[in-house]
Amino acid sequence: MSLVWTLEHRTVICRHSERGYPDEVCGIIIGVRDGADKIVQEIVPVENAWENPDEQRRRFQIAPDVLLRHERGARAAGQDILGFYHSHPDHEAHPSETDREWAWPTYSYVIQQVYRGVSLDLQSWTLKDDRSGYDTEQIRAED
Amino acid sequence: MADNVTILIPTALRQFAGGNEQVTYSGGTVGEILAQLTGAHTDLKKHLYNDSGQLRSFVNIYLNDEDIRYLEKDKTPVADGDTVTVVPSIAGGVAEMTEEVTLSADEVARYSRHLIMPEVTLAGQKKLKQARVLLVGAGGLGAPLGLYLTAAGVGHIGIVDGDIVDSSNLQRQVIYTTDDVGVSKLAAAKRRLNGLNPYTEITTYDTRLTSDNALDIFKDYDIIVDGTDNFPTRYLVNDACVLLGKPNVYGSIFRFEGQVSVFYAKEGPCYRCLYPEPPPPGLVPSCAEGGVLGVLPGIVGALQAAETIKLILGIGDPLIGRLLRFDALKMQFREYKLRKDPACQICGEHPTLTGLIDYDEFCGVTNAPEVDLDAQQEITPTQLKERLDAGEHIVIVDVREPHEWALGTIKEPDVRFIPLGDIPARMHELDSADEIVLQCRSGVRSAKALAILEQAGFRKLKNLTGGILAWSDDVDPSLPKY
Numbered sequence: 247m248s249l250v251w252t253l254e255h256r257t258v259i260c261r262h263s264e265r266g267y268p269d270e271v272c273g274i275i276i277g278v279r280d281g282a283d284k285i286v287q288e289i290v291p292v293e294n295a296w297e298n299p300d301e302q303r304r305r306f307q308i309a310p311d312v313l314l315r316h317e318r319g320a321r322a323a324g325q326d327i328l329g330f331y332h333s334h335p336d337h338e339a340h341p342s343e344t345d346r347e348w349a350w351p352t353y354s355y356v357i358q359q360v361y362r363g364v365s366l367d368l369q370s371w372t373l374k375d376d377r378s379g380y381d382t383e384q385i386r387a388e389d
Numbered sequence: 390m391a392d393n394v395t396i397l398i399p400t401a402l403r404q405f406a407g408g409n410e411q412v413t414y415s416g417g418t419v420g421e422i423l424a425q426l427t428g429a430h431t432d433l434k435k436h437l438y439n440d441s442g443q444l445r446s447f448v449n450i451y452l453n454d455e456d457i458r459y460l461e462k463d464k465t466p467v468a469d470g471d472t473v474t475v476v477p478s479i480a481g482g483v484a485e486m487t488e489e490v491t492l493s494a495d496e497v498a499r500y501s502r503h504l505i506m507p508e509v510t511l512a513g514q515k516k517l518k519q520a521r522v523l524l525v526g527a528g529g530l531g532a533p534l535g536l537y538l539t540a541a542g543v544g545h546i547g548i549v550d551g552d553i554v555d556s557s558n559l560q561r562q563v564i565y566t567t568d569d570v571g572v573s574k575l576a577a578a579k580r581r582l583n584g585l586n587p588y589t590e591i592t593t594y595d596t597r598l599t600s601d602n603a604l605d606i607f608k609d610y611d612i613i614v615d616g617t618d619n620f621p622t623r624y625l626v627n628d629a630c631v632l633l634g635k636p637n638v639y640g641s642i643f644r645f646e647g648q649v650s651v652f653y654a655k656e657g658p659c660y661r662c663l664y665p666e667p668p669p670p671g672l673v674p675s676c677a678e679g680g681v682l683g684v685l686p687g688i689v690g691a692l693q694a695a696e697t698i699k700l701i702l703g704i705g706d707p708l709i710g711r712l713l714r715f716d717a718l719k720m721q722f723r724e725y726k727l728r729k730d731p732a733c734q735i736c737g738e739h740p741t742l743t744g745l746i747d748y749d750e751f752c753g754v755t756n757a758p759e760v761d762l763d764a765q766q767e768i769t770p771t772q773l774k775e776r777l778d779a780g781e782h783i784v785i786v787d788v789r790e791p792h793e794w795a796l797g798t799i800k801e802p803d804v805r806f807i808p809l810g811d812i813p814a815r816m817h818e819l820d821s822a823d824e825i826v827l828q829c830r831s832g833v834r835s836a837k838a839l840a841i842l843e844q845a846g847f848r849k850l851k852n853l854t855g856g857i858l859a860w861s862d863d864v865d866p867s868l869p870k871y
Contacts, residue, residue, distance in 0.1 A: 270482055296480065305482035310449040310456065314476050317399060321410070326400055330479050337483040345481035346512070348447055350401035355481075379510040 248384040249275075249328070249354050249370050251286035256387065258289040260365035263333035263358040270294060272306040272332040274313070275354060276320050283386075284328040284354060290316060305344070306332045329354025329370070336360070339367040341380050349373040354383055390415065391467045394422050397474040405433040419452055420463030422473055437475070447478035490515045490544070496588055500542050513702045518544040518588070520701045523610035525549050525598055525626055527574045529686030530616030530640050530693065532564035537694040539582045539589045543701070546582070547610060549594040550574045557871060561683035598622055600745035603629040612697055614638040616690065618677075620667045621748035627652060627660035628745055631735045636700055636709075640693040645682050645717040647689035650708050650727065651696055654736035657710035662730035662737075667752040685717055762836055768851040770863040773826060777801055784823045785853075788812065788838045789830060797868050799828065799860055809834045812841050821847045828853035828860075830871070 262271050272294055277287040295309035296302050308330065320327055330353060334342075339359040341349070349355060351373050359367040370383040392415045398406045406412070407430060416422040427434035437448050444450065450457045451474040457465045467473070492500070492514060503509040503517075520543050524531050527550035538546055554562075554569040554577055569577040575593040582591050594606055598617075607613055607629050615626045615637055623641075630637040636653035639660065652659045692713065699705045712725040735742040777783060787798050788809040798804060807815050809829070819825060825842070827835035827850065836852050843850060853860065861868040 272479075296482075301482075305480065307478065307480035310451070310476045310478060311454070313479060314451055314454070314474055317397070317474065317476065321397070328400075332481060334483045342481070342483050343512075344483070348478065348480045350399075350477050350479075352401045352404065374507070374510070376507050378507055379512050 247282050247284070247372070248386050249286065249356070250280075250283050250386045250388055251277075251289075252389065253387055255286050255289050256368065258291065259331050259333075259356065259358050259368065262291045263360045263365050264363055266294070266333060267360050267363045268335045269302040270296075270304065270306040270333050270335060272308055272330060274308065274316050274327060275329045275331060275356065276316065276325050277328045278325055279328075286328060287325060289331070292316075303335060327353070329356060331356035331358060333358045333360050333365075336362070339369040341371050346373070346377070346379070349377070349380075351375060351377075355380070356385075390417050391469045391471065393469055394467045395472045396422060396426055397472060399475055399477055401477055402433060402436060402475060405436055406430045417466060418461075418463065419450060419457050419465045419467060419473055422467060423450070423463070447480070449476040449478060450474070451476055490518045492518070496542070499586075499588075503541070508704045509702060513704075514542060516701055516703075517542045517698070520612070521545040521547070521610045522612045522614060522697055522701075523547040523549065523607060524614050524616055525622065526616035526618070527552070527562075527564070527578050528558065528616060528618065529561045529642060529681065530614075530690040531578075532562040533687050533690030534614055534616055534694050534697075535564055535578055535582055536585065537691060538697060539586045539591075541694075541698055542586065543589060543698075545590045545592065545610075547592040547594065547606070548575060548578060549596065549598050549606060550578075551595060551597045561681065561686050563687065598625060600625060600748065603745060604633065607633055607635060610635070612636050612638060612700055614640075614693055614697055616640060616693070618642070620752040623660065624667065624751060625745065625748045628735055628742065630654070631659050631661075632744070636707075638693045638696050638700070640689045642681050642685050642689050644679055645685065647685055647692075647715040647717075648712060649689055649692045649696065649715070650712045651700070653707075653709050654729075658727045658729040659733060659736045661735050662733045663712070663727055665730070665734065669753065682717055685715075688715060688717070762839065762852055766839065766851055767854045768826060769854050770860040773851075773853060774864045782823070784819065784825045786819065786825055786827050786835075786838070787829070788827055788835050789857075793830065793871075796871055798857065799868070800865065809838050812838050813845075816842060816845055816847075819847070821849070824849045824851070826851045826853055828856055830856045831858055832856040 273289060273291040275286055275289060277285045292308055292312050294302050294306045296305040296307040317327055334357055339357040341355060355371045357369055358365055370385050371380040372383050373380055393413055395411050395413050397411050398409060414422050414425045437445060439445055452465055453472055500514050503514055504511055522538055522543050524534050527548050552574050554565045554572055554574055556570050558565060564581050565577050575595050579591045579593055603625055613626060613630050613635055617623060626637055631654040634655055636651055639650045639652055641648045696708055699707055710727050712727050714723045731738045734740060785799060785801055785804045787804055787806050790808050794806055827838045829835040832852060832855050839850050839852050858870050861870050
């Protein structure tokens with residue numbers, strides 16, 4: 247299973263993560279499935295809806311009504327929600343215990359490391375079926 | 390009753406709903422509609438509801454554009470053509486401020502057989518690395534415990550022991566080598582464990598565990614593993630664990646039999662629930678007195694190591710409230726259910742013990758011999774040797790068992806062999822006019838023999854202080870100690 251996108255898609259995540267630094271930012275990854283691949287067609291930055299603004303440097307949440315809207319929109323266009331991205335300000339691009347608690351199977355969880363305001367490492371993860379941990383997901387950039 | 394209510398299933402949950410993107414049901418409320426879905430797909434149910442039937446906090450159910458939490462929840466009525474949507478909460482973030490452990494590439498390779506098991510994985514291996522386990526005793530049980538817990542990647546291991554390595558340890562304490570004889574157990578064990586796994590931090594406490602130091606040492610550890618072979622320490626470990634709320638992974642061995650349990654007063658019985666009082670001193674012999682099959686502590690210690698690792702990982706069924714007994718001769722495991730005693734002095738409903746006590750006194754253990762002898766009834770090996778060398782006629786009676794005689798005895802002309810149990814029947818073989826010195830391995834059994842003979846009218850009796858062991862130390866080093 248690979249996540250397939252263009253450099254433009256990746257750039258949207260980098261810029262959004264840097265703009266939001268030192269807070270965490272988040273967004274929705276929309277596209278279609280093609281056999282084993284997830285073909286990204288749209289990166290949608292959304293607001294970090296984590297309730298306590300003081301904790302937004304370490305936490306993110308996507309509001310369910312926002313997700314509902316995009317889920318409907320995607321379905322209407324014959325697309326799917328493939329996953330989500332969020333940034334880890336000054337932390338590595340690995341899922342944390344908090345991420346695991348909230349994670350869902352199947353979705354891609356793209357994490358962008360932002361170090362002192364500059365986007366560095368980016369990795370994609372999928373939750374193991376038994377929720378015990380993550381597998382890394384290949385990312386392929388195409389023209 | 391509404392027909393044609395559609396449920397939209399998010400991508401993440403389709404695999405649990407027969408792969409369907411959406412399904413249509415009839416019903417009166419959102420709850421009824423969802424019940425049909427989860428009834429048809431039971432796997433889906435556990436993703437949506439917790440064990441008590443409440444909707445999970447990270448699941449949102451929308452009726453059209455409204456979250457049902459703000460409507461009438463499960464009882465929200467539905468109408469024809471409505472859409473119910475399951476919306477997962479998407480959240481996360483970097484770790485808490487506490488430092489998260491990581492595994493290096495070298496560690497990942499080292500622990501790969503753990504990491505590929507779904508019950509362990511990277512998350513479990515990190516738990517092992519963060520864990521702090523204290524081993525009380527670096528003997529027969531401590532040896533396999535130290536080796537396996539270190540190999541498994543437990544991050545911090547503390548060891549309490551005050552002994553030095555003796556050649557009689559090597560028959561079972563596989564952590565030591567012949568070269569280690571005479572050096573401190575802690576130094577030898579630490580060297581061995583550091584060589585096995587440099588990622589495990591070993592802290593040593595070169596002391597006997599006492600009521601004065603136990604709480605202070607225990608407080609820094611998550612799990613205490615009891616590998617001791619005496620009752621005072623066993624009660625001390627139990628009581629300190631109960632007072633600090635820590636699990637005590639218990640093991641004991643004797644001859645061909647072993648026992649294992651996990652005493653964790655928060656979740657089950659403690660050692661005192663099982664044995665409120667220690668046995669009378671001397672009734673239960675130690676391994677030094679009764680012997681032990683060398684491989685037995687290997688088996689029992691490995692069982693304790695397995696229980697310790699399960700507790701750290703939070704997997705499987707721990708031996709809480711169960712006592713496992715192993716018989717190597719029958720090659721049989723038997724399990725006994727243990728109950729928490731509501732009247733237990735330390736973990737019961739009204740505990741009377743709120744601190745540590747004097748455990749030597751509690752167990753009736755003192756260093757004095759069990760038979761009270763007068764000072765003039767004792768003779769040291771050096772005194773005896775001097776008198777024998779001066780040509781005095783002294784009859785030496787060895788009261789050990791026949792299989793012990795074969796290991797060697799004092800090389801003097803008049804040594805007779807009468808096992809302690811045969812003394813009453815065979816005392817006529819002795820002449821009460823002779824001066825008689827009684828001897829055994831350490832001087833305990835011979836003191837009993839002396840008391841029996843004294844009762845029968847013998848007067849010229851002496852006990853060899855310290856027995857064969859002392860004779861080997863002070864007079865004849867060629868006599869093997871066992």
